[in-house]
Amino acid sequence: MEYAINTETEFARDVLEGLTATNKHLSSKYFYDQRGDVLFQKIMKLPEYYLTQKEFSILDQYKDAILQPFLSSGQPFNLVEMGAGDGLKTKILLRYLQDSGCNYTYYPIDISGTVLEQLKCDLKQDFPSMCITPITGTYKRALEEQKWEEGRRNLFLFLGANIGNFDRELAVNMLRRISEALNAGDYLLIGFDLKKDPEVILQAYNDPKGVTRDFNLNILSRINKELGGDFDLAKFKHWPMYDPLTGECRSYLISMETQKVTISGLDKEVYFEKAEPIHTEVSKKYNNYELGQLAEESGFVITRDFEDKEHFFTDSLWQKQ
């Protein structure tokens, strides 16, 4: 798919800011264009990317307990999902809600319009009677606009350890925004990747087939396509690293030589030293104590943690105070 160059977008502004900073950086939310969506769907099928398999098993095993507060009330409610993607795991919950005859509207939020279109088509086919209102845009914008129905109970989903894409301070900010959008007694089901053997973690971001590499490099392809860049992808190396102290798995793209990249749509030349990194992603891991602190600082109490047998992943059900 070809894109018209538009330099007025948030993407253009963020790329300009990130590539002219002293420590170059690009936000992982820009991985997801049409190709990025497909690459992420491939990542979810990789044996090394345990996060999807673990969360799938948790939702499947505990769906009844997770959804209990909404199954029993009989009241209509909003099901709002932050970064829904293709909804692979959410469909477990949706199926259960449909089979239980619940009255709800599903509001999947995602920055990628293409993945939301795909999700909407899938759901219309699988659940023809479901009320679904997709919201294309960032988490921040969606929380500001609050397009879901007022006066209803809310269940927010933040699955896939998406919250790990924020460092701790930004995670607290985002969770406070969610808390402010909720009424006392509403729920948030949030997935966290738990701290574990560093080798297991690192492999999830560095698979031997190179799918995670291609996913990381896709951000440069997007700049080429959408902003008229001339990045030579072969001159950048995918470099993930895990720091067991902070729990952050950080991905970089390393310039393998001194080079100049022109981004014509931004009217900008960007210079790279040999071995200079662009920071592209953080995937932060937590332990149970740390996520308890996070809940408390952002105005929630933990109702229950649902974990897989190996304690690799948790879906934590939080209630707004």
Ligand SMILES: C[S@@+](CC[C@H](N)C(=O)[O-])C[C@H]1O[C@@H](n2cnc3c(N)ncnc32)[C@H](O)[C@@H]1O
């Ligand atoms: C890691 S994928 C997870 C998808 C899904 N939640 C799952 O668990 O399979 C992250 C999804 O969130 C979306 N996303 C990432 N950052 C976002 C942001 N700041 N605002 C809205 N959507 C975002 C991406 O487009 C992508 O579909």
